Amino acid sequence: xxxxxxxxxxxxxxxxxxxxxxxxxxxxxxxxxxxxxxxxxxxxxxxxxxxxxxxxxxxxxxxxxxxxxxxxxxxxxxxxxxxxxxxxxxxxxxxxxxxxxxxxxxxxxxxxxxxxxxxxxxxxxxxxxxxxxxxxxxxxxxxxxxxxxxxxxxxxxxxxxxx
Ligand code: SF4
Numbered sequence: 681x682x683x684x685x686x687x688x689x690x691x692x693x694x695x696x697x698x699x700x701x702x703x704x705x706x707x708x709x710x711x712x713x714x715x716x717x718x719x720x721x722x723x724x725x726x727x728x729x730x731x732x733x734x735x736x737x738x739x740x741x742x743x744x745x746x747x748x749x750x751x752x753x754x755x756x757x758x759x760x761x762x763x764x765x766x767x768x769x770x771x772x773x774x775x776x777x778x779x780x781x782x783x784x785x786x787x788x789x790x791x792x793x794x795x796x797x798x799x800x801x802x803x804x805x806x807x808x809x810x811x812x813x814x815x816x817x818x819x820x821x822x823x824x825x826x827x828x829x830x831x832x833x834x835x836x837x838x839x840x841x842x843x
Contacts, residue, residue: 693732698743706808710744722751733762740767747775760787773819781826791830806841
């Protein structure tokens with residue numbers, strides 16, 4: 681998961697994009713408790729975003745798996761084209777694309793939090809976080825190409841595997 685936390689939530693209009701998560705990381709409630717993963721339609725989201733838009737304000741796009749929404753790039757771009765800033769809190773690195781990062785940067789995103797959870801691919805497999813080190817490094821390189829260089833890393837403490 682990849683998160684962004686540069687904006688104060690109190691200063692934003694918040695729009696829920698989706699609920700739950702289609703992944704099943706073993707340590708995470710969102711992937712188990714809030715099933716099934718549900719997304720709001722593009723039409724509904726556009727209407728809600730536009731009704732919350734004011735020049736120079738910030739729209740926070742909420743959801744545990746915002747990056748899995750098929751229209752996330754379009755929504756970030758929509759916010760930017762209206763002179764507002766988009767804030768996305770949760771994005772897995774494997775949902776990033778060149779275009780999405782470009783749109784996030786355009787809409788004011790300057791930092792991200794990446795959640796490898798552990799440095800070990802083996803342990804990541806055990807907790808069902810299906811990201812490889814190569815995917816994480818590729819995402820960091822992608823962010824750096826777009827001059828998003830302030831990164832925070834999240835790790836789980838106390839993981840061990842006897843198998
Ligand atoms: S991808 Fe993120 S939100 Fe989804 S189950 Fe894994 S840790 Fe939870």
